[in-house]
Amino acid sequence: MPPSPHFLALADGSVFRGRSCGAPVDTVGEAVFNTGMTGYQEIASDPSYAGQIVTLSTAEVGNYGCNPEDMESRALFLNGLVVQNMNRASNHRSREEFADLLARWGKPALDEVDTRRLVLHLRDHGAQKAYLHASDEPVSEAEAVERARAWEGLDGQDYTRRVADPEPRDWNPEGDRFVVAFDFGIKYNILRGLGDCGIRVRTVPSGTSAADVLRLKPDGVFLSNGPADPVAVSGAIAAARELVGKVPLMGICLGHQLLGLACGARTERLKFGHHGCNHPVKNLLDGTVEITSQNHNFTIVPDSLPDALELTHVNLNDNSIEGLRHKTEPLFCVQYHPEAGPGPHDSRYLFGQFRELMNR
Structure with a gap:
């Protein structure tokens, strides 16, 4: 089976492959990780994550779906999301699949990523600039790394x-x-x-x-x-x-x-x-x-x-x-x-x- 064409490329040259499961677009951002076991909709709608590509350390995401009551702001503000398993919802409160919510707001996401390895890498080497490739545009790993390095970053920026x-x-x-x-x-x-x-x-x-x-x-x-x-x-x-x-x-x-x-x-x-x-x-x-x-x-x-x-x-x-x-x-x-x-x-x-x- 050929490798997935989608991936997260870090500025240090590391690449983590996965499957596009949100909006089919590419983005840059600062790669960080969140260790919470629940609350993915609140995380995605927290404006403090603007400019960041968030990796969720919990393995199973999307299980209880999304609803308007769990939004923490008027929109989704993170630049992108990386998870291990994006699941379909099974909960009486759910009004929308999490993957559909991300796509509706134009936010790219990857699943089927080895998030344990990615989180350990960010812990050991620090948060860093990243390029999330989730579109059908032909982008090589080397080109994605260069795009990550060229991004202005968050330091000195009033978001x-x-x-x-x-x-x-x-x-x-x-x-x-x-x-x-x-x-x-x-x-x-x-x-x-x-x-x-x-x-x-x-x-x-x-x-x-x-x-x-x-x-x-x-x-x-x-x-x-x-x-x-x-x-x-x-x-x-x-x-x-x-x-x-x-x-x-x-x-x-x-x-x-x-x-x-x-x-x-x-x-x-x-x-x-x-x-x-x-x-x-x-x-x-x-x-x-x-x-x-x-x-x-x-x-x-x-x-x-x-x-x-x-x-x-x-x-x-x-x-x-x-x-x-x-x-x-x-x-x-x-x-x-x-x-x-x-x-x-x-x-x-x-x-x-x-x-x-x-x-x-």
Whole structure:
């Protein structure tokens, strides 16, 4: 039997063959892996994956299908997907096959890939530029490798403007506390988490100024998750810096990094990032351990923390920074996702903590 004409080519020259099972198009992106056992639709619709080709480490994908309720944003934002087995759905909630959802949004995917070997390769050699060949265009492995190497990559790129909703949106109009949320690629489950605490939310585009935010007279300001390099989101860093001390602030994921940068810290790239829903994090304030959902390629540099910031959470896998709070101002942030979607709910109390901060 001849080898499949479809494959994933990495910039280091490695090639992993598979079968096209999404949109029949080619793409470039940063190859990363996610260790979650479930939640493939939420992963595909998480705007933080913009610019990335995601490999799922779990072997069986698509089994429970897809439905509108499990979308985490208005579209699919990842560049491509790689799995071992793409299965047909068998679940009463399913309204669409996962492969069909990918194809409908123009997202290429490969199955029948040795994802165990691919994940180990990315773990050992790091996330890297990649070219996913899923079309009928005749592309050689060598040509695909060169196309991967020629891609500009994610470093220095502001992807938030590509994924954020350009129009303000209102959420939970019955809430008795009002929060303005910077939309850098905000997930619906974050909005649900805030709403469950009685918070009324208005999302604003990523380029909104601090002055425009303050004109809305919010009780608090939230900085959301989002894709790519935090340093490139310079306008949001400036806005956050101006907001510190004027209104209670909370940040998640990219928002955490932006608040750190606004307070004078630095960020750096992780070797292969944190992508999954089983990352242990220690809360240094009370000694408890939380299992968390994570999705980020960058982290705050520990020795860059200014005196004004206190370390509150650390990752028990690699000791990276997972949470910070300001020593004198109403501000805290976490690198992980307390809303999960998919993942555990150990950290959902943080939304209530944000409300308490606004009540003081």
